[in-house]
Amino acid sequence: MVKMTIVGRVSDGLPLARGPRYLNQEHDSFSFYKQQAEFILKEISRGALAPSKMTIRVDHHSFHYLMENGIGCFITLCDSSYPRKLVFHYLQDLQKEFQKFDISLIDKITRPYSCVKFESIIGNIRKQYVDTRTQANLSKLNANRGQDLDIVIEHMYQIVERKRQSEISEEILTATRKHVSSIWGSPRLEVIALKWTPIAIIVAVAAILLWANLVLTDEFIV
Template sequence: MVRSTTIFRVHDALPLAASVDDENTEKALTEYKQQSKLVFRRLNANSEPACSIESGQYTLHYLIVDKVIYMCICDANYPRKLAFSYLDELSKEFQTSYGDKIETVNRPYAFMGFDTFISKTTRLYRDSRTLQGSGTAPGPSSQLDQLNENLKDVTRIMTKNMEDLLWRGDSLDRMSHLSTSLRSESAKYRKAARNINLQALIRKWAPIGGLGLFFILFIWYRFF
């Protein structure tokens, strides 16, 4: 399930709004929230617009829309497609409500009134079984149908490890990810090219090799 939500501004990582978490949740997630702040201070215009960051029993998902970061901390087994659908819902409502004020505020949590919408949406996304259509929990079928229609294909969203990001110099930079993809594609191309060249050599020399083998066998049979 979705455990906690925070909304940041990209260029200075200023928190704009957040869920109001109970004492137990706040205590359990203190370390993860601190990690998220370290990560978001590194984000910029070249960062991946969406990413999942694994950290122990929880996964941090973020979505960047119009220079705003929407982040939620979920149980590690919570479906990614639901997490990003949840963040997408928040981004649309937040932009509608505060889009023209985002760049004007200087104090943290200037839009804490948005917690009402966060709480309502979190409750809607609480039971992943219901949202995926199992029918094991109550809820209006029209809402569930709409959510299922809005679920995104997240197979291309990058997944990172928190330890790699914080301590091993891994990057959330979009160009770094693109460079890695290009290197992978280049390696595949080189391998395919080698296979094509090998097949061409076989086609070129196989007849000559066959004739040579036939000649050797003929000589051996004829004289030995």
């Protein structure tokens, strides 16, 4: 069963619309899965999740997403037992409807979940996929039955761990840069520079004059 759907903008990870809530659980569980869906959207926007479509296992549910030409991303949460082939048919139907919207207007949206018009579309399309045994859905399931879905599968903990490792690497790199910068910008180096720069200039000038004198002497002897 399709329990949650979020449509987002790939460029910045802004959630644009969401479907009706179908989690028959307390509010905390809904908020938990909603936060995870938004986390997935952010990871897609920053390029951490490269595939255009993916299944992400979490608990006894699965997130599935479909990305459209780097513009829109369609994420849904389903029971792990729900047929993946139907899930991606559902996401493709959402994608087709989304393509009818003016992209320039989509780019101007600044507030999360403010594309209200698309929410009713999500609800209407979802109704077509509630019963997996309808003739239309059985036809979709039986089409190309022998072919495996070319879809990457990962677990949420793997994505979270990669994010954590990435943040640690960034912190180390930032700390290293600050350390190097602080060394070269330290007061001690400024004192050394003020003390020795004039001496270095005098030595360099003396060396140039000595070299010039030797050259002139050689020319005079010749």
